[in-house]
Amino acid sequence: MEFTTLYKERKRCEMNDFDYKNIVDEWGVFIFKDTLSKEDVLHEMVNAFQNHNIVKETFEKALYTREEVFPTGLDFNGTGIAIPHTDSEHVLETKIGIGVLKEPINFKAMGGEGEVSVRIVVMLAIADKGQHMTLLKDLMTGLQDLDCIEDLLSGNSQEEIRDSFIAMLEKA
């Protein structure tokens, strides 16, 4: 009985994890052309999540607090990428938002040493602990691929960037 349950659960997870088209939506893709503050960028991305009922109202505050205490700026082979996120209790549905910044913004570095000049913001809404192992692995693997990063940075439309991002996750 236990084995069957586990097997079914695993199958279900695999199916969910590999359906990246449902996890990245065009409305969740942003191209920020102007010089903006970190707060402006995060707010706009959170707003999209809220408008599409992806996160609870508590998500925004929790995300800011989290970013302050445990910053998420990372240097991937010379490209600054921030992956703001917070606990799944604030999330209703799993989605990934992506913001490409034409003008870089400084984020605090993960691990608390200095700042990272960020070109890409990947905002994670993870609804269910433990179900997205593959998703997180693919995301981190994909972001290490220089060609994929270049495709994201040079995307000219939300559609192009969404396609590149999904291709990156599927390839990883």
Added chain:
Amino acid sequence: MKNILLACGSGIVTSTAVNLKVSKILDDAGYKGKYKITQCKIQEATGKSPSYDFLIATTMKPEGLKCPYVNGICFLTGMNTQPTIDEIFKLMEE
């Protein structure tokens, strides 16, 4: 059997990514079945640390930690991982 504690701010997002990388590195190096990884929130790490052999974290070293600390951020970015891998292998042999 080494008991490895793996922590990040949420205990789920970055620690999961690091868990998968570290498990693969350890398995490939022949440590399969010789370690157990437990993920937690960094706030819980100090309290749990006396029962673990070492902590890998994507945050700064928490205060009052009672076991060795390894910074695992390189496993997220894939940059300059070898020194950290060597550090982990050394702790596995202690």
